[in-house]
Amino acid sequence: MTKVSSDFKVSVLQTSCRNCSLSSLCLPKDLVSTEIKELESIVSQLPPLNKHGHIFSQGENFSSLYVVRSGCVKKYQVDAEGNEQVNGFSLPGELLGIDAIGTGRYMSSAEALDTTSYCQLKYSKFEELCEKIPGLIKHILKMAGQELVAEHDIHKAISQKSIDERVAVFFTSLSTRLRILGYSGSEFNLPMSRHDIANFLGMQPETFSRSLKKLITDNLIDVNLKNIRIKDQDNLRLLAGHCETCPSNKVMNG
Amino acid sequence: MTKVSSDFKVSVLQTSCRNCSLSSLCLPKDLVSTEIKELESIVSQLPPLNKHGHIFSQGENFSSLYVVRSGCVKKYQVDAEGNEQVNGFSLPGELLGIDAIGTGRYMSSAEALDTTSYCQLKYSKFEELCEKIPGLIKHILKMAGQELVAEHDIHKAISQKSIDERVAVFFTSLSTRLRILGYSGSEFNLPMSRHDIANFLGMQPETFSRSLKKLITDNLIDVNLKNIRIKDQDNLRLLAGHCETCPSNKVMNG
DNA sequence: CGCGAATTTGAGCCGAATCAAGCGTTGTGG
DNA sequence: CCACAACGCTTGATTCGGCTCAAATTCGCG
Numbered sequence: 188m189t190k191v192s193s194d195f196k197v198s199v200l201q202t203s204c205r206n207c208s209l210s211s212l213c214l215p216k217d218l219v220s221t222e223i224k225e226l227e228s229i230v231s232q233l234p235p236l237n238k239h240g241h242i243f244s245q246g247e248n249f250s251s252l253y254v255v256r257s258g259c260v261k262k263y264q265v266d267a268e269g270n271e272q273v274n275g276f277s278l279p280g281e282l283l284g285i286d287a288i289g290t291g292r293y294m295s296s297a298e299a300l301d302t303t304s305y306c307q308l309k310y311s312k313f314e315e316l317c318e319k320i321p322g323l324i325k326h327i328l329k330m331a332g333q334e335l336v337a338e339h340d341i342h343k344a345i346s347q348k349s350i351d352e353r354v355a356v357f358f359t360s361l362s363t364r365l366r367i368l369g370y371s372g373s374e375f376n377l378p379m380s381r382h383d384i385a386n387f388l389g390m391q392p393e394t395f396s397r398s399l400k401k402l403i404t405d406n407l408i409d410v411n412l413k414n415i416r417i418k419d420q421d422n423l424r425l426l427a428g429h430c431e432t433c434p435s436n437k438v439m440n441g
Numbered sequence: 442m443t444k445v446s447s448d449f450k451v452s453v454l455q456t457s458c459r460n461c462s463l464s465s466l467c468l469p470k471d472l473v474s475t476e477i478k479e480l481e482s483i484v485s486q487l488p489p490l491n492k493h494g495h496i497f498s499q500g501e502n503f504s505s506l507y508v509v510r511s512g513c514v515k516k517y518q519v520d521a522e523g524n525e526q527v528n529g530f531s532l533p534g535e536l537l538g539i540d541a542i543g544t545g546r547y548m549s550s551a552e553a554l555d556t557t558s559y560c561q562l563k564y565s566k567f568e569e570l571c572e573k574i575p576g577l578i579k580h581i582l583k584m585a586g587q588e589l590v591a592e593h594d595i596h597k598a599i600s601q602k603s604i605d606e607r608v609a610v611f612f613t614s615l616s617t618r619l620r621i622l623g624y625s626g627s628e629f630n631l632p633m634s635r636h637d638i639a640n641f642l643g644m645q646p647e648t649f650s651r652s653l654k655k656l657i658t659d660n661l662i663d664v665n666l667k668n669i670r671i672k673d674q675d676n677l678r679l680l681a682g683h684c685e686t687c688p689s690n691k692v693m694n695g
Numbered sequence: 696c697g698c699g700a701a702t703t704t705g706a707g708c709c710g711a712a713t714c715a716a717g718c719g720t721t722g723t724g725g
Numbered sequence: 726c727c728a729c730a731a732c733g734c735t736t737g738a739t740t741c742g743g744c745t746c747a748a749a750t751t752c753g754c755g
Contacts (some may be wrong), residue, residue, distance in 0.1 A: 253726095267612065267682065272597040286590050289583035294590055310742060317571065317578050324571045324578055329543035331585040336540050336548055337590035338631035339518065343526040345599050389600035392710060397737050407700070412720085428521065493722060604743070648743055650703055666702095666752075696755105703750070712742090715743070725728085 204230060208369075212280030213306075215322035222320045224241055232256070235304040242297040242305060249287035253309045255279050258303025259378040264295045273387040274311060275337065276300070276379055278364055280328045300378040325430040345389040353388045354398045355427035358408065362417060375417040458484060462623075466534030467508055467560075469576035476574045481674040483566040486510070489558040490497025496537060496551040496559055498532040503541035505561045514633040518549045523676045528634055529591065530554070532618055536584045582661050599643040607642045609681035612662065616671060628670045 203229050204210055214226065234241065242253050245264060260277040274295055277283055284303045287293045288310070296354075317323045366372030377384070385395035402408045407423045409416040416424055457623055458464055458481050468480070487530045489512075490496065496507050499518060515530040531537055541547045542564070571577045590593045620626030631638070639649035656662045663670040671677060 266597075270601060272593070272600060272615070274593050274596065279619070281591065285582065286586040286593070288579065289586035290590070296591070314578055318573075318575065321568070321572065324568055325542065327582070328539065328585065331582065331589070332540040334589060335592065336544075338596065339526070339540070339549070340590065340594055341527050342528065342599070342643075343518070345596070346526060346640070346719090347524060348519035351447075373511070386600070389596075391712060392734075393713085393736085400735085645744060646702075647704085647745085651743090654703085698755090699753090701750105701752070703748105705748080706746090708743105709740095709746080710744090711740105713740075714728080714738085716735100716737080718733105721731085723728100723730080725726105 205429070207256070208228075208395070209256060209280045215320070217322065225316060226323075227314060229309055231307045231309075233305060233307055235302055237301040238299055238301055240299045240303070242303075243287075243293045245293055245296045247293050249284065249291050249293055249310065251284065252313065253283040253297070253308070253331060254306045255281050255283065255304055256304040258299055258305075260303060260305075261298045261300050261379060261383060262295050263298070263383075267407045270310065272282070273383050274340070275283065275387065276361075276383075279368055279383070282334075283328070285327075285331050285334065306364065320359050324414040341387070350390055350394055350398045351401055352426055353390070354395065354402060355423050357388055359420075359424050359427045360418065362420075371419060372417070373420065374414070376413045377415060378413075454542075457481060461466050461510070461532045463508070463510060469574070469580040471576065471613055472574070473519050479570060481578075483563055483570060485561045485563075486665040487559060487561055489556055490553040492553055492555055494553045494557070496553070497541075497547045499550045501547050503547055503564065504540065505538065505563050506559045506567065507537040507551070507562070509537065510560055511555045512559075514539050514557060515552045515554050515561075515633060515637060517552070518639075525640060527637050529595070529641065530637075536581070536588075539581075539585050539588065552638075595641070604644055604648055604652045605655055606648065606680055607644065608656065609640065609661070609677050611642055612669065612671065613674075613678050613681045616674075627644055627672070628668070628672065630667045631669060632667075632669065 204214060205223055207213065214223070218226070242260065255277050257279055258279075261282065262274040262277060262283070264272050264274060266272070277297070283297050284293060284296070285306075317327075323390055338358070340356070344353045347354065361375070362372040365375055382392050385392040388397075390397065399410055400410075402423075403410055405422075405427070407417070407419045409418055456682075457479055458468060461467065467493070468477070472480070480601070509531050513531050514537065516528040516531060516534075517535070518526050518528060531551070537551050540549070554687060571581075594610070594614070598607045603608065615629070616626040619629055635649055636646050639646045642649065644652075653662075653664055655677065656677075657664055659676075661673045663672055667688070
């Protein structure tokens with residue numbers, strides 16, 4: 188069903204932020220009706236992307252911020268030697284493009300992993316609006332802050348945690364984010380490839396595969412291709428936040 | 442000379458942003474005089490900190506953003522098990538506390554590695570000012586963006602690069618930042634311990650020490666305790682931006 | 696000068712990368 | 726509808742880089 192396709196005619200839909208199920212994530216609280224109207228006027232909903240479609244690509248001139256509405260987006264960079272680094276995966280309600288404001292160019296690419304819809308915020312207009320709507324500044328800084336916190340978490344995980352712990356971090360973190368969006372946190376489908384997850388977590392795909400096997404053996408999760416079922420939230424979270432000195436790890440490894 | 446000390450009487454200095462050598466880093470361009478005045482009115486320069494003094498600590502209530510004026514600041518987090526993760530080092534002109542805006546609490550601690558002076562921006566007042574001074578929003582988002590880019594860089598380095606490459610990344614990056622501040626990029630003193638650098642770069646202190654030795658042997662740098670002299674910028678940068686498939690690495694290792 | 700902390704050095708081991716098949720799934724064309 | 730090709734994923738065997746543990750050395754500081 189990757190057929191949203193070429194006969195999708197309306198190129199730009201004017202968005203109703205009011206009725207959007209994501210408004211609690213996208214919008215600051217306590218906006219009055221006129222403010223929402225103003226905000227809506229600078230938000231455009233672009234036609235959905237199919238798998239592998241790009242919201243923007245590394246190096247392009249910066250003009251807009253984007254918010255994911257549905258689907259899942261892979262953020263990645265490719266260096267001079269052609270090596271890819273996956274910076275993260277964005278779910279509905281998450282903001283894309285902040286790191287481009289300073290440089291004037293998108294520093295990473297944002298690629299749909301599935302059919303993905305999203306909203307565009309022309310940055311020049313957004314800036315004007317910040318001066319009008321109190322709380323909008325705080326809101327965007329909040330989202331920037333969340334991104335920084337997430338980066339610190341992954342930095343720590345790759346820096347200090349074992350392979351299995353990193354994989355546990357990934358699943359618990361994804362589980363939490365999905366639950367916040369109203370989806371099941373205990374069973375979900377991975378829109379991204381094993382390759383991309385492994386890259387994000389700083390390991391080889393083979394190693395990720397072996398770690399999956401281990402978590403299955405330890406009765407923490409079940410895996411069926413892209414489908415993940417978390418069987419033991421508690422111990423998975425324990426593993427995710429874990430250091431070597433804690434005895435439970437020994438138990439599991441033994 | 443760690444004696445800025447207790448008899449430093451003036452508790453809060455009103456700052457002159459105009460005359461500050463960092464203004465090009467701290468302030469948006471093209472501010473008119475009245476705008477600078479308004480900005481100065483919300484900026485306080487607090488008494489300098491000695492080594493090990495904290496600008497803020499993880500978990501404290503968020504109230505202000507801070508800008509480093511001189512010295513060097515270590516950003517770090519400590520988890521439930523007491524493990525420390527060094528998130529980075531802040532040099533003059535750099536902003537601290539952005540990640541606290543969303544959560545209302547400082548997510549990390551900011552500790553002076555040396556005698557360090559800094560400015561405080563009361564966040565509530567800052568927000569008001571954003572609505573008045575066009576360009577201030579862009580400026581802070583720019584700084585947030587820079588922080589995100591830096592996080593992606595370190596994520597990639599720890600994820601994909603070898604030990605020696607990571608150390609080269611650290612020195613070249615530090616060199617560049619110091620040069621921008623007007624210091625020498627080819628010779629400098631490290632204000633932070635080996636332990637902290639190793640932690641930041643996702644390795645053990647022993648491993649960092651061995652890597653230093655290797656870079657010295659390869660004639661890329663000279664090290665004298667805290668003093669670092671970069672002898673071969675070009676090849677150090679080559680190593681920093683490097684992957685295994687590139688032949689020059691083989692040359693150096695062989 | 697002497698103590699404690701930080702750093703370096705050494706030896707041995709282990710976890711994860713690499714290399715190489717094998718398997719299963721998906722998509723395509725006959 | 727089935728055969729086949731292509732790709733993504735898993736599994737196995739081997740290697741090696743970096744960690745661990747332990748000790749020596751140097752540095753910073755009273």
